Amino acid sequence: MSSNKLLLGLAGAAMLAGSMVVAPPVQAEDSIFVPMLTYRTGPFAGSGTPIMDGMHDYFTMLNERDGGIGGVMLEIEECETAYNAQKGVECYESVKDRDPVVINPYSTGITLQLIPKAPVDEIPILSMGYGLSATAVGESFPWTFNAPSTYWSQMSGIIRYIEAQGDGIAGQKIGFIYLDVGYGREPIPLLDELASEMGFEVVKIPVGVKDMQNQSSHWLQVRRERPDWMIMWGWGAMNPTAIKEAAKINYPMDHFIGVWWSGGNVDVTPAGEGAVGYLSANFHGTGTDFPAIQDIITHVVEAGKSLADPDTVGDNFYNRGVANAVATAEAIRTAQQVTGVSVVTGVEMREGLENLNITAERLTEIGLEGFMNPMQITCEDHAGAHPIYIQQWDGENWNRVSDWIEPMSDRVRPMLEAAAEAYLADKPEWQTQTCN
């Protein structure tokens, strides 16, 4: 009896909570709403947490130090997705009526779900260095941005790096180990195309999400195939496992290159000495030797307003989050300048993103001199063919071992256009734009 009454009470409480949710949350008129889709839980939390910390802290720093952007405070709110596409869509639905300025999905899977929704809801998507490569074609995807580089450009840059090393690339065997989801499969069309053209061989080794932490069979295959180079498109718990397994079979680490999502400090530290020499692509600086990062430390971390472990500030992925926040913040600033509206929403933000131009001078101005390559987005090119560089782990820090490597834009751009056309082929009502 009593337990049943308790249940009834619980049910009643649930109903009450439900009825409260119906009322739309009151929002301050004079703030810019920046939702963050985060994953600090689940098997991808290792990669996700530092990025979310970096983003969160940079935005908070702008609020604390400058009082927001252009005098308008940012309202930052996290929604936990656990890298799960369904939860991601749920998060999107819960924020979309509150005039979010931009959505950073932080998952290629979630990005794919949101791309068709963006033009209808008029909320731009900034998938910074991930997502659907074809969305770089601004004419076909007015609402989606993937600067600084698509996966295809990045892959072409990595291939260029390999080509420039001792033995060149023709006749080499390249192993491609990837997380077997949309994200990992994304660069395959380009890799296949370049393989036939440049005369190298590709061995593809997919790692299922379930096998992320159990890759012994995959690396057995690597041992059998003996590829000259390994390229990894990994994420979450896959990265440290792969690096540990590679160390275990004595694979030469300086011939093992990770995508820029496979270069976190959390990815290399578990392998200890074995990871020394591991390479990874990148597009921004690491460490805390930048005035803006120092500002984050003073205004946010030391003020106790950060969720981050102070030791992780300046880590590769933490700075990735900062870079993402910089792009978002600069786009908001550009939107304010271009449209003259100070409390910008999605429509103005789209203008801001399309006119985004972070010059070297501007980077110095915001205290991030040399942090990243100047970044420009245009109406035609929502990714911008920005160069990448390769960094190497020395057991303590990441060191830059290459110059800025330009992607093979002449090769990649036609493929992007073809892919965009294929994507739109069965969508007659798709909203496109003409760039002048």
Next chain:
Amino acid sequence: MFYREAGQFKTNYRTDQAVFPIFQDKIGVLVILAFLFLVVPFWFNDFWLNSIMIPTLIFSLAAIGLNLLLGYAGQISLGTGGFMGVGAYSCYKLTTIFPDINILVHILLSGFFAAIVGILFGIPSLRIKGFYLAIATLASQFFLEWSFGRIGWLYNYNPSGAIEVSTKRMFGIAITGPHATSLTRYLIVLSIVVVLTWVASNLVRGRIGRAWMAVRDMDIAAELIGIRLLQAKLTAFAISSYFAGVAGALMVFMWLGAAEVESFDINHSFLILFMVVIGGTGSLIGSFMGAAFIWVLPIFLRAAPRVLGVDISAATVEHFNFMIVGGLIIFFLIVEPNGIARLWQIGKEKLRRWPFPY
């Protein structure tokens, strides 16, 4: 006092075997339907329709599918996620091969493909039972997941490996894709779920359903009284998979708008299984309750801190969420192992005696 059947005499078999033999139940169901069809569309906002009502209905349908198999026919299956995937992928293929046919026809047809696959993987059930069958269906789950990821034809060789929904119209109104309003999609999902639930309720009351229950209670005895096990078990797998397949197609076309292999992974199968177990095996209304409990509770818990004005991080809420939902599942299983549906039934019996219980 009000909820009693005194005075309602059954004078023929037809009334005695009705879906709702008690008059008040009939009114109750009509009120609920009227609420869902007439009140919800006007009162609820987009978030409610899109993130709560539509998914709950779709998961209810999948849970009904699994319940037919697990609760009525007694065959354990861990392959529901895979069967839902078969429905979704075949619906996707149907829409690309026959783009001019109405999408609703495709959704209902796609269930048949799931049914065929269900029959194939149901064949082992003739020889193996219980946990061993669960493991055999687990194999189907992994095989299907592998197919969705590896057979390029299934996703039209899309580089991202995902299936996407394009805008389809009926009478000039967008019913799928980003242009379809959540209201349209909600009404379509609701109609399909209501019709299929009605079909299911008639199935389980009829010859087929009674054959399933006989097999569930003791298959040798069922065989001795003349029930063909082959037929009974395979129809259970087929019909259960049909429901799962339609639910999968609805999930992609009416709710998510795009899907990858991960949308149909093993966790998805477990989710549906939990819904059935929490809701109550062998009960259709339990499927709805289980789906609502498992799907809606975490959303409320996630929204609660913001509504109450408590400032805790989203990740902490998520951790609490896991603990609270997990704790409640254990609590329910201890207090009422037969699920929420059993509580509902007890409640109804108490109501009959109210206000003079004995």
